[in-house]
Amino acid sequence: xxxxxxxxxxxxxxxxxxxxxxxxxxxxxxxxxxxxxxxxxxxxxxxxxxxxxxxxxxxxxxxxxxxxxxxxxxxxxxxxxxxxxxxxxxxxxxxxxxxxxxxxxxxxxxxxxxxxxxxxxxxxxxxxxxxxxxxxxxxxxxxxxxxxxxxxxxxxxxxxxxxxxxxxxxxxxxxxxxxxxxxxxxxxxxxxxxxxxxxxxxxxxxxxxxxxxxxxxxxxxxxxxxxxxxxxxxxxxxxxxxxxxxxxxxxxxxxxxxxxxxxxxxxxxxxxxxxxxxxxxxxxxxxxxxxxxxxxxxxxxxxxxxxxxxxxxxxxxxxxxxxxxxxxx
Amino acid sequence: xxxxxxxxxxxxxxxxxxxxxxxxxxxxxxxxxxxxxxxxxxxxxxxxxxxxxxxxxxxxxxxxxxxxxxxxxxxxxxxxxxxxxxxxxxxxxxxxxxxxxxxxxxxxxxxxxxxxxxxxxxxxxxxxxxxxxxxxxxxxxxxxxxxxxxxxxxxxxxxxxxxxxxxxxxxxxxxxxxxxxxxxxxxxxxxxxxxxxxxxxxxxxxxxxxxxxxxxxxxxxxxxxxxxxxxxxxxxxxxxxxxxxxxxxxxxxxxxxxxxxxxx
Ligand SMILES: Cc1cc2nc3c(=O)[nH]c(=O)nc-3n(C[C@H](O)[C@H](O)[C@H](O)COP(=O)(O)OP(=O)(O)OC[C@H]3O[C@@H](n4cnc5c(N)ncnc54)[C@H](O)[C@@H]3O)c2cc1C
Ligand SMILES: Nc1ncnc2c1ncn2[C@@H]1O[C@H](COP(=O)(O)O)[C@@H](O)[C@H]1O
Numbered sequence: 001x002x003x004x005x006x007x008x009x010x011x012x013x014x015x016x017x018x019x020x021x022x023x024x025x026x027x028x029x030x031x032x033x034x035x036x037x038x039x040x041x042x043x044x045x046x047x048x049x050x051x052x053x054x055x056x057x058x059x060x061x062x063x064x065x066x067x068x069x070x071x072x073x074x075x076x077x078x079x080x081x082x083x084x085x086x087x088x089x090x091x092x093x094x095x096x097x098x099x100x101x102x103x104x105x106x107x108x109x110x111x112x113x114x115x116x117x118x119x120x121x122x123x124x125x126x127x128x129x130x131x132x133x134x135x136x137x138x139x140x141x142x143x144x145x146x147x148x149x150x151x152x153x154x155x156x157x158x159x160x161x162x163x164x165x166x167x168x169x170x171x172x173x174x175x176x177x178x179x180x181x182x183x184x185x186x187x188x189x190x191x192x193x194x195x196x197x198x199x200x201x202x203x204x205x206x207x208x209x210x211x212x213x214x215x216x217x218x219x220x221x222x223x224x225x226x227x228x229x230x231x232x233x234x235x236x237x238x239x240x241x242x243x244x245x246x247x248x249x250x251x252x253x254x255x256x257x258x259x260x261x262x263x264x265x266x267x268x269x270x271x272x273x274x275x276x277x278x279x280x281x282x283x284x285x286x287x288x289x290x291x292x293x294x295x296x297x298x299x300x301x302x303x304x305x306x307x308x309x310x311x312x313x314x315x316x317x318x319x320x321x322x323x324x325x326x327x328x329x
Numbered sequence: 330x331x332x333x334x335x336x337x338x339x340x341x342x343x344x345x346x347x348x349x350x351x352x353x354x355x356x357x358x359x360x361x362x363x364x365x366x367x368x369x370x371x372x373x374x375x376x377x378x379x380x381x382x383x384x385x386x387x388x389x390x391x392x393x394x395x396x397x398x399x400x401x402x403x404x405x406x407x408x409x410x411x412x413x414x415x416x417x418x419x420x421x422x423x424x425x426x427x428x429x430x431x432x433x434x435x436x437x438x439x440x441x442x443x444x445x446x447x448x449x450x451x452x453x454x455x456x457x458x459x460x461x462x463x464x465x466x467x468x469x470x471x472x473x474x475x476x477x478x479x480x481x482x483x484x485x486x487x488x489x490x491x492x493x494x495x496x497x498x499x500x501x502x503x504x505x506x507x508x509x510x511x512x513x514x515x516x517x518x519x520x521x522x523x524x525x526x527x528x529x530x531x532x533x534x535x536x537x538x539x540x541x542x543x544x545x546x547x548x549x550x551x552x553x554x555x556x557x558x559x560x561x562x563x564x565x566x567x568x569x570x571x572x573x574x575x576x577x578x579x580x581x582x583x584x585x586x587x588x589x590x591x592x593x
Binding site for chain 1: 340342343346348355423424425428448451452453454455456457458459460461463464465469470471472473485489490491492493494495496497498499500501510511514551552553554555556557558559560561563566567568569570571572573575576578579580582583585586587590592593
């Protein structure tokens with residue numbers, strides 16, 4: 001791979017999103033190891049001080065891609081803009097955060113460039129001067145080492161939290177902000193954004209709870225929920241769930257923890273029959289003490305737990321409820 | 330409406346995974362399998378659209394002969410017929426190679442209105458294939474779909490965004506949608522459906538039929554090499570408590586929560 005490493009950022013109203021700093025940091029570390037220059041890419045105008053914030057990091061320059069067609073976001077406009085910028089500047093490696101927006105357009109970009117795209121990367125190694133990207137297929141149960149077969153420009157997206165954004169080095173002076181002219185006037189945007197909204201139906205705010213007992217697909221059926229509810233009651237906590245439990249309508253959507261649900265940080269989080277997929281973990285990893293009950297000793301949830309009980313939840317949960325009631329009097 | 334649904338056969342959720350002797354793949358002997366979860370939701374959504382508006386549902390699956398099991402299941406649920414890319418040359422691709430083959434197979438069908446895929450496979454988890462297919466076909470796409478309304482000449486769809494946000498988007502047909510789990514309640518195959526499925530057509534196509542070189546598909550068509558597949562290192566800082574004796578496990582755990590973690 002020759003050329004620069006690009007860190008493609010994403011921003012909201014307040015400027016760069018936290019994941020953007022993670023991508024810049026990853027680009028700095030990989031750039032160091034492979035001796036490739038690092039450049040940040042900021043798309044779309046009007047997002048606070050995104051370009052200035054990126055320029056404060058230690059990067060060769062910030063490439064600013066602005067065009068009226070980039071707001072609101074659409075996959076057609078973003079694919080065309082990034083494609084034109086990449087074809088003009090020829091970076092060797094383009095890094096993205098693995099956000100919903102990137103899932104929506106980066107594969108289009110990879111197909112348009114006919115290049116490799118390693119998605120949802122959790123780490124990397126450099127072996128004999130080659131970049132090895134690590135991802136976690138099989139729902140996080142296994143690791144896979146991936147290498148690109150072509151010279152690039154290659155694409156990769158990074159799992160949120162895999163790299164520490166706070167560690168991204170700051171430059172001594174702000175980096176130069178260079179505008180990339182992509183002129184999208186000839187690009188046909190086929191999707192029309194009608195309405196972006198938050199659904200607020202009698203939402204329970206779990207973020208205020210001190211104790212949360214979350215139940216996953218391991219519970220098997222709606223009628224089994226009672227034993228978990230009893231544990232939550234004994235602990236004086238709230239009942240929450242992983243996505244499949246809400247998808248099956250065993251519990252309402254507003255009880256869901258994770259990337260498409262609520263983010264919580266209680267004193268005690270008890271995960272019952274939850275495997276620990278990354279989309280669940282991002283919603284609860286800030287919890288003070290985590291207990292997991294799972295019959296699979298290799299379940300990824302144990303990696304983020306303080307206490308793990310390996311066994312059948314149908315035997316353990318009722319005993320736990322009984323014991324909690326005893327000590328709480 | 331003519332809809333093609335991409336379905337992938339994946340290991341059953343709680344299946345015990347063994348790494349094959351090549352150190353790069355999963356040993357598939359005796360492995361229990363199922364249709365990828367979000368693909369089941371995609372199939373259900375397609376069946377409902379056709380039930381309401383008329384048309385045909387075709388499932389497309391790239392996978393070994395053993396994937397017929399999932400194809401039959403999809404036909405039993407109500408799909409009208411299937412395309413199976415089962416030749417060896419198609420297998421072991423990355424998302425790029427798989428999408429190239431699926432897109433070419435879709436192009437052999439006439440007057441397709443809509444392609445649906447799951448948003449992510451439970452095994453490889455690239456979260457790419459449906460969108461790659463869209464770009465290959467040159468069609469618009471929308472991802473993470475939670476609701477679909479058919480309109481004159483197009484669709485209105487609800488996309489899931491991060492942290493509880495949603496978005497309504499309108500797009501013209503033909504188009505590609507990737508479906509998020511939970512969009513509907515997936516039906517079970519009825520006995521009648523299972524019997525009927527035996528008579529439904531499963532068409533197999535070779536790279537030749539698709540106008541593709543063997544080098545475009547499968548392992549040869551990859552843009553990414555899997556150098557190694559392995560168990561993640563145990564980072565467990567967790568204290569593991571043996572749960573065979575539930576009474577004892579509960580006692581130990583409550584003791585820790587009281588005295589060490591001080592959360593009770
Ligand atoms: C874009 C996107 C967004 C997502 N958003 C979210 C989100 O916000 N929240 C979320 O939770 N998920 C989300 N998901 C889904 C996520 O990837 C996982 O599929 C999901 O979290 C799995 O839920 P689970 O752990 O309950 O089920 P499974 O993964 O099926 O795990 C069930 C667990 O129960 C255990 N078990 C089974 N029986 C027993 C028993 N008798 N005793 C003890 N243990 C038992 C099993 O060993 C297994 O570990 C999202 C996915 C995507 C792609
Ligand atoms: N081999 C395959 N055959 C049919 N469809 C597939 C195949 N691989 C992936 N898909 C579709 O693409 C979606 C996303 O898969 P992936 O990109 O692997 O995460 C899946 O949910 C399927 O709908």
